[in-house]
Amino acid sequence: MKSLEAPELLQMLACPDCSGNLSVQFDYLSCDDCKRAYEIKNGIPVLYSSKTDSSHFQEEIKLANMMRRPRTSRKDQIMSEQWTLSKAEFWNVVNEKMRKLPQTMINIGCGYDLHFRDFQEDGMIFVNFDIVQSILQELKDQNGARFCVAGDVAYLPFKKHVFDSVVCADILHHLEGNLSNYITSLKGLLRPHGMLFIEDPNAFGLYQIPKSVLLPKSVHRYLRSLYHKSIRSTHKPADYEFPISVWAIKNALIGNGFTNVTIHNNRACPNAGSIPIRIYQLLIQYSEQVSKYHNFHYLISAEN
Numbered sequence: 001m002k003s004l005e006a007p008e009l010l011q012m013l014a015c016p017d018c019s020g021n022l023s024v025q026f027d028y029l030s031c032d033d034c035k036r037a038y039e040i041k042n043g044i045p046v047l048y049s050s051k052t053d054s055s056h057f058q059e060e061i062k063l064a065n066m067m068r069r070p071r072t073s074r075k076d077q078i079m080s081e082q083w084t085l086s087k088a089e090f091w092n093v094v095n096e097k098m099r100k101l102p103q104t105m106i107n108i109g110c111g112y113d114l115h116f117r118d119f120q121e122d123g124m125i126f127v128n129f130d131i132v133q134s135i136l137q138e139l140k141d142q143n144g145a146r147f148c149v150a151g152d153v154a155y156l157p158f159k160k161h162v163f164d165s166v167v168c169a170d171i172l173h174h175l176e177g178n179l180s181n182y183i184t185s186l187k188g189l190l191r192p193h194g195m196l197f198i199e200d201p202n203a204f205g206l207y208q209i210p211k212s213v214l215l216p217k218s219v220h221r222y223l224r225s226l227y228h229k230s231i232r233s234t235h236k237p238a239d240y241e242f243p244i245s246v247w248a249i250k251n252a253l254i255g256n257g258f259t260n261v262t263i264h265n266n267r268a269c270p271n272a273g274s275i276p277i278r279i280y281q282l283l284i285q286y287s288e289q290v291s292k293y294h295n296f297h298y299l300i301s302a303e304n
Helices: 007-011 054-067 074-097 116-121 133-143 176-189 217-230 246-255 274-286 288-293
Strands: 022-024 028-031 037-041 044-047 104-108 125-130 147-151 163-169 190-201 259-263 297-303
Touching: 007 022, 007 147, 044 133, 074 163, 074 190, 074 297, 116 125, 125 133, 133 147, 163 176, 176 190, 176 246, 190 246, 246 259, 246 288, 246 297, 274 288
Parallel strands: 044 147, 104 125, 104 163, 125 147, 163 190
Antiparallel strands: 022 028, 028 037, 037 044, 190 297, 259 297
16 A cells, blocks of 8 residues: 555546545545545555446456457457557547647546656656556556556546546447446546547448448347357457447537547558458548548547
């Protein structure tokens, strides 16, 4: 047990249950209003809501463990390369759009993403936020992450309007059934004119349409589970994961008062083999719309 190692965090944190102010009591945080106590584990505040779904929590731990398993086949390696390229494109947009220093930023559902290092070295307060505390521990101990908070994306443990930029990559499809409320929560984190950056699987991706659009969700989920079971997949998605269309996200952002909502080109093509990638690359030479609206990922920036 350690006390809070980054005192700057205290000005940003709030009780995930009642939104009350938190006070440091050496090795734990205490809510001034509801009096709940929250552990500080190895210097990382652990702020799970009492309403956090325990089954969802356990599933996210399984998914985190799957992320660490090596992809060894040729197809898996191609997919991994495309995922890496897609993330590079995403962070290039973040760098191009973000405001000048000083900045406070948060990566919600950060996973093992190491892009925080460049921003942290530039003097920013960059908060790595994830539901799996062990992920954050690795970022902190092995990669020098200074600002880490463990908590549930459905019950964000932060005060209102404390961030200049919010990054949300590959998270929204975990919350497909409660999208509007979550977009509202993201907006609440941002200061006026703050920037939101989203990257997520697209229901209208070129190779997703037959599954995500034409099939009922229940059938999609059943066939997806059957497929992963048949190939003994080590990277099976959770049952509650479901892609959302780029248009649904755009409309949700506009409906929540975001402005300058921009869909960006995304030329990498994750989750596809070599031949589908070539087909996709051929199509985007003739239509920018494909790279914006029909890739596996959509990439969006918006201003509060």
